[in-house]
Amino acid sequence: MNNNIPQYSDLAHHWKLDKDIVFLNHGSFGATPTYISEQQTRYRDIMEREPVDFFVNQWPVLLDRSKKKLAEFVNADPDDLVFVQNTTTGVNQVLNSFLFEPGDEWLVSSHAYGACMLAMKHFCERNKIRLNVIEIPFPVEDDQQILKALQDKITDRTKLALIDHVSSATGMVFPIKKIVDFLRENGVCSLVDGAHAPGMVYLDIRHLNPDFYVANCHKWICAPKGSAFMYVKPDWKHFIKPLIISHYNDTDEGGSSHWANQFMWDGTHDFSAYFCVGDTLDYIEKLHPDGWEGVMNSNHKLVWNAGNLIAEKLGFDLPLRENYIGSILTLPMPDGEEGFPKFNETPPLKQKLYEKYQIQVPVFMFPSAPRQWLRISSQLYNNIGQYEYLADCLRQIFKSK
Numbered sequence: 001m002n003n004n005i006p007q008y009s010d011l012a013h014h015w016k017l018d019k020d021i022v023f024l025n026h027g028s029f030g031a032t033p034t035y036i037s038e039q040q041t042r043y044r045d046i047m048e049r050e051p052v053d054f055f056v057n058q059w060p061v062l063l064d065r066s067k068k069k070l071a072e073f074v075n076a077d078p079d080d081l082v083f084v085q086n087t088t089t090g091v092n093q094v095l096n097s098f099l100f101e102p103g104d105e106w107l108v109s110s111h112a113y114g115a116c117m118l119a120m121k122h123f124c125e126r127n128k129i130r131l132n133v134i135e136i137p138f139p140v141e142d143d144q145q146i147l148k149a150l151q152d153k154i155t156d157r158t159k160l161a162l163i164d165h166v167s168s169a170t171g172m173v174f175p176i177k178k179i180v181d182f183l184r185e186n187g188v189c190s191l192v193d194g195a196h197a198p199g200m201v202y203l204d205i206r207h208l209n210p211d212f213y214v215a216n217c218h219k220w221i222c223a224p225k226g227s228a229f230m231y232v233k234p235d236w237k238h239f240i241k242p243l244i245i246s247h248y249n250d251t252d253e254g255g256s257s258h259w260a261n262q263f264m265w266d267g268t269h270d271f272s273a274y275f276c277v278g279d280t281l282d283y284i285e286k287l288h289p290d291g292w293e294g295v296m297n298s299n300h301k302l303v304w305n306a307g308n309l310i311a312e313k314l315g316f317d318l319p320l321r322e323n324y325i326g327s328i329l330t331l332p333m334p335d336g337e338e339g340f341p342k343f344n345e346t347p348p349l350k351q352k353l354y355e356k357y358q359i360q361v362p363v364f365m366f367p368s369a370p371r372q373w374l375r376i377s378s379q380l381y382n383n384i385g386q387y388e389y390l391a392d393c394l395r396q397i398f399k400s401k
């Protein structure tokens with residue numbers, strides 16, 4: 001039992017989080033409020049009380065209601081949006097359908113999430129497409145540096161670029177509107193990996209106007225795990241087909257909803273996480289007097305203050321200016337171990353923070369080992385005292401080395 005564990009914020013009672021752990025990693029998998037988990041159970045109970053009536057009559061209504069709320073939140077037409085289980089699925093969905101000719105080139109940013117990078121490599125190898133990596137500097141000075149790195153890799157054959165909205169390893173919020181516009185001006189389609197964006201940063205898909213946008217609802221919207229969406233610009237709908245061909249694919253009903261309907265039924269499964277997205281948007285909005293804008297601003301402010309506090313106590317500079325930060329912030333650490341830890345391998349620093357100090361926080365090697373970074377997240381349930389504690393623990397660890 002560690003008696004030094006700092007408290008969560010006054011809003012933490014909305015979540016189930018273990019009070020014996022200092023949870024500073026909302027970014028990896030999100031965390032869902034207790035009320036929403038109970039709501040998910042209510043949907044499951046309705047389903048089990050009368051499964052046939054549920055899937056025939058209630059399922060389409062619940063799905064439609066939740067999707068309309070989500071579409072409103074991200075400012076997109078609900079007919080251009082489909083639920084998928086996670087960002088990884090959405091990215092694979094687009095890549096699997098994207099038209100190509102041998103000799104085409106695709107781009108991926110050096111900040112891309114590992115699973116999405118592997119998906120790009122797989123489809124490129126399978127289809128004899130050349131994959132070029134845009135080496136985006138980190139720390140970055142300004143937007144121009146990013147656009148220049150992009151420009152250096154675009155050729156006449158470049159057809160598609162996968163770009164993060166908020167990167168996982170570096171926590172950097174990309175100037176995504178400038179990038180999407182720049183790609184379009186150069187004849188390149190944009191596939192935006194927005195896994196972290198909705199609920200963390202303001203998102204307006206109509207204004208952004210990407211070709212494809214995929215994002216999680218289970219991270220910063222706090223919806224149950226297994227809820228995400230894929231947006232496809234109407235110009236491309238004719239060639240983006242579901243990965244799973246099922247009901248609604250044989251009907252040629254036409255109409256504005258036909259494309260989205262084809263993705264609706266990927267076989268029987270538990271759709272309750274999707275139904276909860278609309279409920280979660282309503283629920284989290286009420287946790288701050290200024291609604292979602294207040295939630296995002298308050299999370300941003302906390303992570304920025306926390307980052308500055310830790311940087312001061314440990315004596316380093318933050319790698320990014322405030323305009324490149326949302327609610328996750330990556331901090332430079334002394335070099336780690338050689339060898340790149342794979343997904344589910346735990347760097348020693350992360351392990352020590354968890355086992356000795358009960359702090360749950362991710363540690364990344366970027367761009368490669370041994371260059372080591374620690375990433376803090378801030379959500380409404382966090383409290384500045386938790387980051388002070390992290391700073392003190394880091395000081396103890398590095399002092400004793």
Ligand SMILES: Cc1ncc(COP(=O)(O)O)c(C=O)c1O
Pocket residue numbers: 027028086087088089112113115116164166167168193195196216
């Ligand atoms: C930038 C980014 N893209 C994609 C993913 C994958 O998300 P999921 O596992 O929900 O598919 C993550 C997960 O952390 C991420 O940070």
